[in-house]
Amino acid sequence: MDTALSEPASSAASAGSTAAVRQALAASHHVVLGPLKLDCGVTLDRYSVAYRTYGALNADKSNAVLICHALTGDQFVADTHPVTGKPGWWETLVGPGRPLDPAKYFVICANVLGGCMGSTGPLDSDPRTGQPYNLSFPVITIADMVRAQAGLLDHLGVASLFCVIGGSMGGMLVLQWAAQHPQRVFSAIPIATAARHSAQNIAFHEVGRQAIMADPDWHGGNYAVHGTHPARGLAVARMTAHITYLSEAALQRKFGRQLQGKDALGFGFDADFQVESYLRYQGRSFVERFDANAYLYITRAMDYFDLAAAHGGSLATAFRGAPTRFCLMSFTSDWLFPTSESREVVRALNAVAANVSFVEVESDKGHDAFLLDEPEMFRTLEGFLRGAGNARGLKA
Structure with missing residues (x-):
């Protein structure tokens, strides 16, 4: 049943x-x-x-x-x-x-x-x-x-x-x-x-896993006990992986070097470029539906x-x-x-x-x-x- x-x-x-x-x-x-x-x-x-x-x-x-x-x-x-x-x-x-x-x-x-x-x-x-x-x-x-x-x-x-x-x-x-x-x-x-x-794909996965495990909210995988979630690390893992899903031509066609909501460079580390804003969005939206430890396990299975x-x-x-x-x-x-x-x-x-x-x-x-x-x-x-x-x- x-x-x-x-x-x-x-x-x-x-x-x-x-x-x-x-x-x-x-x-x-x-x-x-x-x-x-x-x-x-x-x-x-x-x-x-x-x-x-x-x-x-x-x-x-x-x-x-x-x-x-x-x-x-x-x-x-x-x-x-x-x-x-x-x-x-x-x-x-x-x-x-x-x-x-x-x-x-x-x-x-x-x-x-x-x-x-x-x-x-x-x-x-x-x-x-x-x-x-x-x-x-x-x-x-x-x-x-x-x-x-x-x-x-x-x-x-x-x-x-x-x-x-x-x-x-x-x-x-x-x-x-x-x-x-x-x-x-x-x-x-x-x-x-x-x-x-x-080996290249294993390397990309390892970067993502390390981003998750470096997040202070990961707590050795026991984040549930601490009432936290390594959202920042998981978002970075997703951003890194998402780049590999695209091509240079696709990124250039979609974003090029266009600025995000501004007419001039900001001379700081906010998202100046549209591609930066896009990747940050991909990271933020991903953590709403995916678990960090599950990401570790599934990437390991692929490796x-x-x-x-x-x-x-x-x-x-x-x-x-x-x-x-x-x-x-x-x-x-x-x-x-x-x-x-x-x-x-x-x-x-x-x-x-x-x-x-x-x-x-x-x-x-x-x-x-x-x-x-x-x-x-x-x-x-x-x-x-x-x-x-x-x-x-x-x-x-």
């Missing part, structure tokens, strides 16, 4: 985080599952998954699509976010007349394990102590997130997915699904992603991701014998997950004669292009989904 908790397990967390979880749970389905053995050796006897669904499962249960969200995403993929009031983060893709139309597909999107929008994470109470986990929460991996999602699908009665799709960290989850549960994945669409996190290392050093081995149809996409201006990393996955799939197609989309919008209205991306998705649906004999 789906259960809506009357009081989130994160009741001792910061006021902002607690309110966000309450609103997320109220607007989501919520199921408690378990046990779940993690890669670090710890077993969670119980874990919760907060999720949203769109559309309905058809008679032969052949139309289920799992959307995997990125680092700062959540389950609200196609409807108004209960905390920010903003549209769903991928509503350009999911909706009537769009590539993932709920009239045809049963679309599922779950908050990842370790998240802060209702799924079990460091905000939640440790059943052994009754206190928030904080940094005593076990370190999780992308594979652990997939195991948690698989438990949700079992609960929903979905034995096989027509498609798993996601970008960035979501693309890592897609690749992990194809490697970990190949018989459950008919088609896979990893977008703007890689089979392992690069640890390395499919080849998990399969004896051979990426091709990870996909050997997989019946899944793959469609990979990258973007020309994405320097966070450049096209070369997608091509590495394509070469590994070709090495084991997998069914794979690949498109590099021309765009100057950077990594975030996968979240935006990119006609070539949508045409590719529509064509691939149509072909995969015909191959499966999909009945809407």
Whole structure:
């Protein structure tokens, strides 16, 4: 049974985080599952998954699509976010007349394990102590997130997915699904992603984590006990990361060196430039909906991701014998997950004669292009989904 908790397990967390979880749970389905053995050796006897669904499962249960969200995403993929009031983060893709139309597909999107929008994470109470986990929460991996999602699908009665799709960290989850549960994945669409996190990306994540941990309000991760929240550190982490999601061309086109609300330089350290004001806004708005410790855990999971290392050093081995149809996409201006990393996955799939197609989309919008209205991306998705649906004999 789906259960809506009357009081989130994160009741001792910061006021902002607690309110966000309450609103997320109220607007989501919520199921408690378990046990779940993690890669670090710890077993969670119980874990919760907060999720949203769109559309309905058809008679032969052949139309289920799992959307995997990125680092700062959540389950609200196609409807108004209960905390920010903003549209769903991928509503350009999911909706009537769009590539993932709920009239045809049963679309599922779950908050990842370790998240802060209702799924079990460091905000939640440790059943052994009754206190928030904080940094005593076990370190999780992308594979652990997939195991948690698989438990949700079992609960929903979905034995096989027509498609798993996601970008960035979501693309890592897609690749992990194809490697970990190949018989459950008919088609896979990893977008703007890689089979392992690069040294550069690990470095950016470390800067963000250090910003959080340097905030005096972090208190070694126990900020809930102190009634504080490391908002300044988390905001800086978000600002740093957000730069990597954009391209120089996009920043120049949008902001250039335009001043913010003034005609002359201020000769101080307020936000003189529009780009500075923009980044500060991104930081401030992020802390309203995200938890600092969750940011530490999820970035660490991405850092640890390395499919080849998990399969004896051979990426091709990870996909050997997989019946899944793959469609990979990258973007020309994405320097966070450049096209070369997608091509590495394509070469590994070709090495084991997998069914794979690949498109590099021309765009100057950077990594975030996968979240935006990119006609070539949508045409590719529509064509691939149509072909995969015909191959499966999909009945809407």
